[in-house]
Amino acid sequence: MKRTLEVCTASIASVDEAVKGGAERIELCSALELDGLTPSAGLAKYVHTTYPNLRIHALIRPRSGNFVYSPAELQVMLSDIEILRPIVHGIVSGALLPDGSIDRQSTTQLVNAAGSLPFTFHRAFDVCHAPRESLETLIELGCTRVLTSGQQPTAEQGSQLLSELVTQSGGRIIILPGGGVNASNAVSILNTTGAIEIHGSARNGSSETDSHEVAKLLESINA
Template identity: 45%
Template sequence: MRREPTRCMFSYGTVGLAPTENKTLCKRVGGSMGKMIFELCAETVGACVAARDGGADRIELCSALSEDGLTPSHGLLHEAIVKSGLPVHGLVRPRGGGFVYSDDEIAVMEQDILHMRQLGVAGVVLGLLKSDGTVDVDATRRLVALARPLQVTFHRAFDETPSLEQALEDVIATGCDRVLTSGGCADVMQGADVLARLVAQAGDRIEIAVGGGLRTTNAAELAMRTRAKSFHGSLSWDGVPTAQDVRSMVEQLRSVGAA
């Protein structure tokens, strides 16, 4: 899911690192970080195939990235699962706009989750807020329970909450496995300091997936600044991402993990 929140409290310059520079910086910030996970946000079968061929670890599948992502169709889900061979996590978002949902819309989300589970997805991606902008813990917890045993990611609706620190505790309380965030900024590098705090706060209670403006020119530096191990991006600046686009991102992240 792609979002561009306006709030941002901290700012950092974007500095791209060549793979040969990664080891030096990694030593300065504390040594090997282990395996890095890259999830491609895809809206076409072609992008899913590129994820497979480029070495991505999983796919977040959606439709209408121009709307920041909506629930994908039956056909797109089926073809993505069959042709990619990767774990596919389906976005559950019945409409564009905000993240405060009516009972009828939540009922639609429930049916979409059941449908995705029948199709064989590995996870679902969702995010529900209350009218005051805080996480809708009760409704989210019900959807998480319905989705099990699938993995559940709380998407970047998180970045629109009034307090990211409290929102993280709320998402943990829902039982979600991970939360996708840019640190509350339109660009992940601007949110790097906040992301580092969230990673530390989360500990081993929930996975922090970093996304929102992730590029091969900033991925390695971002990984080392935040100490996150899970990253998310569409790589679709010039259209459908290619396998080489994905491979370049994976290589940047893996070079940090192995340093």
């Protein structure tokens, strides 16, 4: 089975490098220094037009900080999905309640707004309480994937929980390990956890994605 790499990109330069390296799917965002925010519609449209065969999953996150959103912030997120939906292939988002549990109501609205597009619950999962129960909630709400480091600083460190989540998922939702992923550890993470997809920014000591790092990642996971 072919393993899938999703490359996190936050600029035209990074998208160009990702494609040059052979990436077929990206997470498109902005402001990686803030752990990623919603990309502009202009950026998404440019990427969609320039690379029609590239699968674009857009991050919907209106601000930095926690993942507890006000009604006004949720409306902004829903509007962003409405704007981006015709030009992307997936939505990456999510919301929590102040107690650290999944915000069912807000996440349901986000999933519904995505329509037929696959929905990835992002790394808010890494700060949620009761990850196993939360995974069942995300399955119930219709999420396609969950992007997670296994509630540790890196996916390599979180491989034990990631493995447990892959087993628990039973094919009902895709576990997408992310966090500190590179060509030297990607295969180990996939083999240890049983995941078939992996997420990384493929940077080489800079703020931009590097095509050589992308190529090395792809070669390593599909060797």
